Amino acid sequence: MKLFPLELPNKPILNISKISRKIKINVTVPSGSSESIVIISNGSPDDIVFGILSFHSDGKELVGIVKPPRITRIAVLDIIKTYLKPRIKKMLILMDQEKDNLNDIFDECKRRLIKNNISITKEEEELRLKVYDCKYVDREFKIILVINGLDEIDVKKHRIEDHLIKAACLFLKDFKPKVNDSKKAWESLGKRQQIDILRMLKERKKRSTFNIFSAF
Amino acid sequence: MINRIKIKNLKGIKEGELDLFPLTILLGSNNSGKTTILEALFLASNPFRKVPYFDKGKNLLAVEVLQLMHETLKAEGFAFLLHRYIAQQAEIDCNVNSENYILKFIKDSGYIYISSNRKIPKENIDIRGKGIVPSIGHLSLFNNELHIHFGLFLVDKSLLISPDLIKVGYNYLEKNWASIINMGVCRKVAEESSTLSNESYKDITIEPFLGGKLSIYAYLEDGTRIRLGDLGEGIQSYIITRILYEVEGPSIVLWDDVESHFNPKILFKISNWFGDLLDEGKQIVLTTHSLEAARIIGEINEEKAGIYLINLDKNILKTKKITLEEIEEFKEAGIDVRVADSMLL
Numbered sequence: 167m168k169l170f171p172l173e174l175p176n177k178p179i180l181n182i183s184k185i186s187r188k189i190k191i192n193v194t195v196p197s198g199s200s201e202s203i204v205i206i207s208n209g210s211p212d213d214i215v216f217g218i219l220s221f222h223s224d225g226k227e228l229v230g231i232v233k234p235p236r237i238t239r240i241a242v243l244d245i246i247k248t249y250l251k252p253r254i255k256k257m258l259i260l261m262d263q264e265k266d267n268l269n270d271i272f273d274e275c276k277r278r279l280i281k282n283n284i285s286i287t288k289e290e291e292e293l294r295l296k297v298y299d300c301k302y303v304d305r306e307f308k309i310i311l312v313i314n315g316l317d318e319i320d321v322k323k324h325r326i327e328d329h330l331i332k333a334a335c336l337f338l339k340d341f342k343p344k345v346n347d348s349k350k351a352w353e354s355l356g357k358r359q360q361i362d363i364l365r366m367l368k369e370r371k372k373r374s375t376f377n378i379f380s381a382f
Numbered sequence: 383m384i385n386r387i388k389i390k391n392l393k394g395i396k397e398g399e400l401d402l403f404p405l406t407i408l409l410g411s412n413n414s415g416k417t418t419i420l421e422a423l424f425l426a427s428n429p430f431r432k433v434p435y436f437d438k439g440k441n442l443l444a445v446e447v448l449q450l451m452h453e454t455l456k457a458e459g460f461a462f463l464l465h466r467y468i469a470q471q472a473e474i475d476c477n478v479n480s481e482n483y484i485l486k487f488i489k490d491s492g493y494i495y496i497s498s499n500r501k502i503p504k505e506n507i508d509i510r511g512k513g514i515v516p517s518i519g520h521l522s523l524f525n526n527e528l529h530i531h532f533g534l535f536l537v538d539k540s541l542l543i544s545p546d547l548i549k550v551g552y553n554y555l556e557k558n559w560a561s562i563i564n565m566g567v568c569r570k571v572a573e574e575s576s577t578l579s580n581e582s583y584k585d586i587t588i589e590p591f592l593g594g595k596l597s598i599y600a601y602l603e604d605g606t607r608i609r610l611g612d613l614g615e616g617i618q619s620y621i622i623t624r625i626l627y628e629v630e631g632p633s634i635v636l637w638d639d640v641e642s643h644f645n646p647k648i649l650f651k652i653s654n655w656f657g658d659l660l661d662e663g664k665q666i667v668l669t670t671h672s673l674e675a676a677r678i679i680g681e682i683n684e685e686k687a688g689i690y691l692i693n694l695d696k697n698i699l700k701t702k703k704i705t706l707e708e709i710e711e712f713k714e715a716g717i718d719v720r721v722a723d724s725m726l727l
Contacts, residue, residue, distance in 0.1 A: 172721055205716075234715050
């Protein structure tokens, strides 16, 4: 999968390109056109993780990537109609679970879609992933909601860093996070170790990497 | 006012059409056809009219200005006007008050002939060179010699402004200063320009510089002078453009890359000037890569403005009218209309 920006400078594309120079994932292209986009609702390192997963997703499919500048998490659902204007038919929304219960998040997402006059014609659930078939006026489209976080990691707020900490525990000998905050634990690793972990995630087999990011 | 323009086989545009507003702002990528639309409008009124640009010892004709702008292509003659250099005919069709005025550039036997659906009275045709002049006239495909001139305007007279033309615009002012100085415009432009600078200009005049060569100067309040060429490029461009406008008195202002060299203060000044021109019934068509410029100019004149996102798809012009609110809405969603143009058009 190749990712292209819908604005420049675009934080996710710049972050992925920066990491790409170090771990050689080469998944960004300067421009493109697609009916699919990825909406990064929390920022980094969510974008970098998605870059690595894109590397493992074979094919040359082009997908746009956006990070709304002032909007985070569930609030992204309030601007979904804007994404329909460029004829987008599939949106993958990445968001952190944080302190919320998973079902509460899915319920709130559904409520927001209905509030915005978007009807849900079908929904499928798979643990941390929900696929909504939606309709707005005469436009039919799909929203795929992915909630980052791992129940097995004992933290107050579940984030994408839960997955990275799981990877760190697997790849680094004697690594035991001291704090019950995966973000702080990830940051405590230092740049070099972070890059080593990201490189290993890239170099592992596709299935092994996706196992760590089980939400996908 | 030109309400609509249709273009066929002109430069990079194989086919395209666009509704025009009193103020039309064209946003698009590089090589999206923006400049070609301006050039079509510039040629439409009369490709052979003299325009206020001076280069290599001569006052340029409209079509020669385009040739100058495309000089880097190293093309001889005017073949660059025809799509991919091989189209048999290019066409510019302007709709004015429900009437269509068509100008054609037709290639035949190594020449490009000019033709129009409008009857040109004989007295308006001035044959300056030798050679056969069928229809209205012809341009040699192989050299730059123009054979005919006519002083009739098919549609309203326009002035093309571009960062590439500032130098030849300056040359024109220098060569024609004697007549310009008595138009009374220089003091007005000098005073207006003072609001954009940290200096206070009282007038603009021409005097000998070192070595006796004449130069255009801005007069400062304390009696000292600064050569126009030594001012910042934004101020220079603004002053030259304003004087050229007063000299030419066009009904349509065509401005390519309006943001070039200008900070938001000058853009704001230009936007207010555009407001005055629109009140006088003038038409403005401009291109920009800058959303900031589109916002500053568009917002002040919102009721009369139409903003288009444009691009070429296999040389066919694609356009989408877009509002400033939509541009903002996309920005909030992490979409820049200039970057995502291929998904929006």
